[in-house]
Amino acid sequence: MSMFKRLSHQVSYDLMVFRRNPAATFFTLILPLIFLFIFTSIFGNETLNNGAKVATLYVPGILSLALISATTVNLAITMVGRRERGMLKRVRGTPIPPWVFVVSQGIAGFVLSVLMTIIITFIGWLVFEVSFNWETIPALLISLIIGAACFSAMGLGLTSIIPSEDAAPAVTNAIMLPLYFISDVFIPAEQIPDSIGTVANIFPIKHQARALQDHYNPFIDGVTWPWEHWLVILAWGAFGLLVTLKSFRWTPQR
Amino acid sequence: MQSAIEVRGLVKRYGEFEAVKGIDLDVAQGEILAFLGPNGAGKTTSIEILEGFRDRDAGEVHVLGVDPEKAPLSWRERIGIVLQESEADSVLTAREAVTMQAGYYTAPRNPEEVLEIVGLTDSADVRNRKLSGGQKRRLDLAMALVGDPELVFLDEPTTGFDPSARRESWEMIESLRQLGNTVLLTTHYMDEAEHLADRIVVIGGGEIVARGTADELAEQVDATTRITWKPTPSEPAPPSLLPITRDNVTGMAIVETTHVMAHLHALTSWAIENSIDLAELNVARPTLEDVYLRLTDSGGGE
Numbered sequence: 394m395s396m397f398k399r400l401s402h403q404v405s406y407d408l409m410v411f412r413r414n415p416a417a418t419f420f421t422l423i424l425p426l427i428f429l430f431i432f433t434s435i436f437g438n439e440t441l442n443n444g445a446k447v448a449t450l451y452v453p454g455i456l457s458l459a460l461i462s463a464t465t466v467n468l469a470i471t472m473v474g475r476r477e478r479g480m481l482k483r484v485r486g487t488p489i490p491p492w493v494f495v496v497s498q499g500i501a502g503f504v505l506s507v508l509m510t511i512i513i514t515f516i517g518w519l520v521f522e523v524s525f526n527w528e529t530i531p532a533l534l535i536s537l538i539i540g541a542a543c544f545s546a547m548g549l550g551l552t553s554i555i556p557s558e559d560a561a562p563a564v565t566n567a568i569m570l571p572l573y574f575i576s577d578v579f580i581p582a583e584q585i586p587d588s589i590g591t592v593a594n595i596f597p598i599k600h601q602a603r604a605l606q607d608h609y610n611p612f613i614d615g616v617t618w619p620w621e622h623w624l625v626i627l628a629w630g631a632f633g634l635l636v637t638l639k640s641f642r643w644t645p646q647r
Numbered sequence: 648m649q650s651a652i653e654v655r656g657l658v659k660r661y662g663e664f665e666a667v668k669g670i671d672l673d674v675a676q677g678e679i680l681a682f683l684g685p686n687g688a689g690k691t692t693s694i695e696i697l698e699g700f701r702d703r704d705a706g707e708v709h710v711l712g713v714d715p716e717k718a719p720l721s722w723r724e725r726i727g728i729v730l731q732e733s734e735a736d737s738v739l740t741a742r743e744a745v746t747m748q749a750g751y752y753t754a755p756r757n758p759e760e761v762l763e764i765v766g767l768t769d770s771a772d773v774r775n776r777k778l779s780g781g782q783k784r785r786l787d788l789a790m791a792l793v794g795d796p797e798l799v800f801l802d803e804p805t806t807g808f809d810p811s812a813r814r815e816s817w818e819m820i821e822s823l824r825q826l827g828n829t830v831l832l833t834t835h836y837m838d839e840a841e842h843l844a845d846r847i848v849v850i851g852g853g854e855i856v857a858r859g860t861a862d863e864l865a866e867q868v869d870a871t872t873r874i875t876w877k878p879t880p881s882e883p884a885p886p887s888l889l890p891i892t893r894d895n896v897t898g899m900a901i902v903e904t905t906h907v908m909a910h911l912h913a914l915t916s917w918a919i920e921n922s923i924d925l926a927e928l929n930v931a932r933p934t935l936e937d938v939y940l941r942l943t944d945s946g947g948g949e
Contacts, residue, residue, distance in 0.1 A: 402750040406743075413738035479733025486698065486728040487751040487794065488720045644700070645732070 445611030448521035453605035468548030503541035543630025550636035657706035681844035727791035781812035
């Protein structure tokens with residue numbers, strides 16, 4: 394059987410399961426849109442001196458949130474659930490190569506991230522006159538590919554420290570929520586103290602947000618390739634992958 | 648004919664504790680074999696070694712001619728596994744779950760056909776979370792069968808079921824016989840093993856304490872048969888060769904014997920001669936449950 398067929402089979406079911414999970418769809422598909430509306434109503438949508446709208450600056454942070462929800466958060470929670478309910482063990486009892494199962498989780502996350510990028514950019518443009526530079530699409534796609542792959546690997550790695558299904562949302566949110574606040578996702582960089590900003594530099598979320606900011610920055614005419622941010626994200630992705638390879642469990646904890 | 652499963656001297660330790668103490672096992676192709684024992688006897692540990700989920704500490708294991716520890720993924724095309732505890736995705740329907748599982752195999756059975764075999768066709772479009780316990784178990788079996796396996800492992804397929812759900816599951820498992828599958832099932836219910844299996848292997852305390860058909864197992868234990876009846880106060884003394892005792896509570900006359908035919912003959916001849924009714928006459932062979940309890944009791948030793 395071709396690898397492509399195996400991957401597309403698994404991805405289509407992962408997306409189906411995602412779509413029918415109300416919590417996952419809310420946090421990944423609905424909440425980012427709500428944030429777009431909340432930010433523009435609280436912080437306003439003034440016109441910048443180059444004619445662009447302020448809402449354009451909110452989009453990258455919101456997209457980071459959507460991407461991380463679709464990958465790290467979603468995977469950490471659903472994979473622990475699948476593990477504790479014996480579903481991963483059942484998968485291991487079939488001839489599907491483990492890597493196919495793992496890689497398709499990343500692909501599903503990428504598909505969702507692209508979908509959210511299109512939805513948020515389009516609604517942003519329609520409602521808030523968000524500007525979009527078509528030339529940045531190749532660089533934006535690379536940011537989404539690297540982001541989805543690496544944040545998926547981190548989500549899978551995270552499952553090894555989560556003991557039970559009940560603990561999964563708590564552990565994941567306890568790690569992610571504070572990082573969102575210091576990583577330019579909700580609050581603009583200039584309002585975050587330098588010391589906290591430095592701490593955030595260590596973690597990957599800020600680099601994901603910054604990479605996406607480069608693609609949506611209305612003050613940049615051409616295309617930027619945010620190498621340094623990509624490298625930090627890739628390093629965290631490699632770390633996540635390493636942890637996954639070493640300690641990912643297919644069988645319930647009990 | 649080659650055995651579907653061949654095990655020699657299988658040992659599994661957890662730290663100091665020896666959970667499986669050198670067992671031998673042969674399962675012929677097309678045979679339904681029950682691995683019977685109480686909780687903690689080593690059943691699940693053994694079956695998980697055969698399924699390739701656990702490594703062993705000693706012994707030789709061949710499942711469909713392959714060592715599960717070194718088996719390639721293609722080996723998994725040929726086996727189906729019903730785990731003791733595993734759920735299907737609660738947001739999928741039975742049809743979707745079985746179709747998803749089918750996609751993992753090179754030459755799967757038609758999912759519709761498999762749903763039909765396990766009797767889930769009518770509930771195939773219901774989300775799995777709404778299925779009853781018995782229906783969930785059917786779905787487990789459907790997912791194990793959809794790869795068209797030669798060998799099916801069933802780990803405690805009816806534990807925790809009410810009697811009618813158990814009956815249903817039994818019928819379903821019997822249908823595997825028609826499909827020509829080799830089946831290894833574990834259970835701690837004697838009646839389940841007796842009902843479903845061609846042969847029974849009894850395990851206790853990590854060792855095999857008995858093996859054979861249900862009848863052979865019964866013979867292995869020197870159990871006495873009980874003949875009981877309700878005597879009337881007026882009846883004459885029964886033949887002296889009968890070792891009669893009385894139950895002080897019920898007033899029943901009891902003969903415990905291994906010479907069932909001779910003693911029954913003596914009793915009934917005497918009854919006919921004296922025109923006695925032998926009210927509530929009952930001859931009870933030892934139940935397999937008694938046999939099983941005796942076997943695992945003497946064999947466990949822990």
